[in-house]
Amino acid sequence: MAATHVNPTRMELTRLKKKLVTAVRGHKLLKDKRDELMRQFLDLVRENKTLRERVEQGIQTANKNFVLARAATPDAVLDVALLTPKQEITLETGLKNVMSVEIPILTAKTRTSDPNDMYSYGFAFTSGDLDMAVKSLSDILPDMLRLAEVEKSCQLMAAEIEKTRRRVNALEHVMIPEMQENIRYITMKLDENERSTQIRLMKVKDMMLEQAHHYSQK
Amino acid sequence: MYKIAVLGERDGIYGFAALGLSVFPAEDPEHGARLLRRLADQEGEQPYAVIYITESLAAQIEDEIDRYRSRRFPAIIPIPGVSGNTGAGMRAVRKSVEQAVGSDIIFGG
Numbered sequence: 233m234a235a236t237h238v239n240p241t242r243m244e245l246t247r248l249k250k251k252l253v254t255a256v257r258g259h260k261l262l263k264d265k266r267d268e269l270m271r272q273f274l275d276l277v278r279e280n281k282t283l284r285e286r287v288e289q290g291i292q293t294a295n296k297n298f299v300l301a302r303a304a305t306p307d308a309v310l311d312v313a314l315l316t317p318k319q320e321i322t323l324e325t326g327l328k329n330v331m332s333v334e335i336p337i338l339t340a341k342t343r344t345s346d347p348n349d350m351y352s353y354g355f356a357f358t359s360g361d362l363d364m365a366v367k368s369l370s371d372i373l374p375d376m377l378r379l380a381e382v383e384k385s386c387q388l389m390a391a392e393i394e395k396t397r398r399r400v401n402a403l404e405h406v407m408i409p410e411m412q413e414n415i416r417y418i419t420m421k422l423d424e425n426e427r428s429t430q431i432r433l434m435k436v437k438d439m440m441l442e443q444a445h446h447y448s449q450k
Numbered sequence: 451m452y453k454i455a456v457l458g459e460r461d462g463i464y465g466f467a468a469l470g471l472s473v474f475p476a477e478d479p480e481h482g483a484r485l486l487r488r489l490a491d492q493e494g495e496q497p498y499a500v501i502y503i504t505e506s507l508a509a510q511i512e513d514e515i516d517r518y519r520s521r522r523f524p525a526i527i528p529i530p531g532v533s534g535n536t537g538a539g540m541r542a543v544r545k546s547v548e549q550a551v552g553s554d555i556i557f558g559g
Contacts, residue, residue, distance in 0.1 A: 270550065270551070277543065277550075284540060288539065295530075311464075314465065314468045315467050317468055317470050321453075322496070323499045325523070336522055336523065338499060369468070369469060373469055379527060380500040380502075381525070386543065388520070388522065389550065390547070390549040390550035391519075391520055393550040397552075
């Protein structure tokens, strides 16, 4: 018998049977959701991995270029050159619904119409290395944005997959077996009650016949 | 309209200023954590949708970053700083895989 006590009544039995149908259906749907989420997640996470490798590689190259540039340019000049940017990047954000997970979509917009217009300094007082460094950084920026989008999506989807998996498991291993067990218990109990009523009736009938005809005295 | 922020040691991030991202140099982990909180919770006209953070700083304020993991914005993305690639970024991706699948099947670890 199940750990929780259930009323062995016909009403309870109907209720449980309905609940079981819903649970089985929900389990099937959640399982489908989990599988589809998992499929998309794996695609996304593979992309995440390649993007990250590329971005990390790119940033390292850019950093090397910056070290070179710094060696040739005094700090003060560098600050003046870089910290008053001409270009500004803003993001438009959208949402995409993937199996009830809302993942972000980022679209970058630059303030000036030419995205290559990022040299915020005159070329006269800085070394060419600095141009190279800024260029190498700006080259990987699209990848970096895509990486942000993909990595956040992966995090959100991972959380959702974990949640869905728990629900599927709870339904499959706890809720559904428990309900089946309860239904079995109620059916048995009802059958047993019916049999005992039957026997009682037979017994009463015997007793009444006995009173009317006094079979045993003959 | 959202903006992009870059957070970390000054030397590793000032290049991004030229591209038009907002850079926020952090001197120590506490300062970094405070900055991160301010940037991430900033409402109003132009909040930050993406915050890039250098791996060395990210490793020190992991708890702060984890708080924003389940939120849609901002996306906090670790990037390698001047000290080189520590692999922390990849570890974060691996963590996602482990959370979703139960074991790491992408990186073969």
